[in-house]
Amino acid sequence: MPAVTYVEFDGTQHVVDVAEGENVMRGALNNDLPGIIGECGGGLACATCHCYVDDVWANQAGTPTSKEESEMLESTSAPIKATSRLSCQIFMTTALDGLVVHLPETQY
């Protein structure tokens, strides 16, 4: 299973396996990780699974994949950066094995 590293705002790292086809928001919730809420359940309706894709992975996963995701990113609580994503829209593939995402200070 591909692995994802979630880096909390205070620097704490969590490495967990996330199944292919599963999304990065769900990977955090399934493993009880703090820092991602995902209150709408992955439907591009809430902006509470905001993450910053690590610069190393910017080319593979650092750009929103739909107009809805770009628009919804305007509703995040923490500031937007160049690689801001909604983690429910990052679906795991073997090519993303080792992905690193940084979590914002707050989702609300």
Added chain:
Amino acid sequence: MRIDPANPVAPTNVIRRYGMDQIPDHVPRDLIRQAGIIYSPEFLADPYKFFAGMHEKLPPVFYDVGPFGNAWVMTKHEDALYALRHSEYFSTEDATPFPRDPANYFYFIPIEIDPPEHRKYRNIVDPLVSPQGVLKLEERIRALANELIDDFIDKGECEFDEVFGRPLPVLVFLDLMGLPRNMCDTFVSWAMALLHSNDRQIMADTLKTIGDYLKTAIADKEANPDDGLVSRIAHAEFDGKRISEKEAFGFVTFLFIAGLDTVFATLNNMWLWLANNPDRRQEIIDNPENINAQVEELLRVFSVTFSGRTVAQDVEVRGVKMIKGDKVTSILPACNFDPDVFPNPTEVNFNRPKKIILAFTVGVHSCMGAHLARLEIKIALQEWLKRIPDFKVNPGAETIYRPGGVIGPESVPLVW
């Protein structure tokens, strides 16, 4: 306060206040209103006009006094987001209006369980109702929608609420739960008594009736497991330990109440609007690729319910002091008409930039069935408009709204 979901205890500190004689001292006199939400003639004449008008006619936060209970009322999008996302101030304890027997108490699960414990319950349901999960139901919902239409299309008329608006979501829900379809009419009559009687004795009696049925249903699933939600809940395990009887009961009961009436009311609202707006109907037909935005915008302008909370510790909203124990209601349909977030709020605009809408609330307790509801509405629009693109309200028919916690017209008689 931390509660033990397996051993429910009725809260003893709940204060419900009714009427002008029961206004606490900390409420400023100039913020007291009797707004008539859900029952005044002005409200019932056109609820959605009333919701939009609240931003002009009433303060953003006020203390509403009325026969169904006194509570702070909030209509700003920003305030509702704050309240629904900060359970440390706005708790879900005693936040539902359904009267339970204190001697045989149970919690509504997961809404009355604080994070992070609530997550273990959501994890049972989430895979089935996630955006990807509900797609597994798509074919079946589409087939059901067409079977329903087959039954009445040649008549050239129908009572929309009875032959489509009601059976579509309720039958989908019963399938999902693993409960028998032939109980549809019985379940609906229970839902009506619970949600629309506005009588606490009838509500309590009905909740007992529903509970007796669900206890039998859960026992049946324990003996005969299947793929439905009732069975999954009955067989759920946390850390290797089987879910307790009280937890399973509170979870199934809450799903039952939540699943029967809301999409029904939503479809009735939407079809009434579609019938009266032929140009906009055509716009939906002409832009099939924009269906998701169309569904979202219709959900924004036709949200059907409210979200209640109890103040857990003293807090201030827009300079208004709220004290522990106060009741607070976010008027979700009004929040969706907040002009600060949705310019020209009453205009139905399928090309609005995507924003957070409050149809399903927000926060960790936001609606589990939101994506199922979205899919049902999408399929209903697509299949109906494909087969009955042109229709109107039966001339001479009067649109009637009755008081209740879920907003929608009593009937939607259509002709084509």
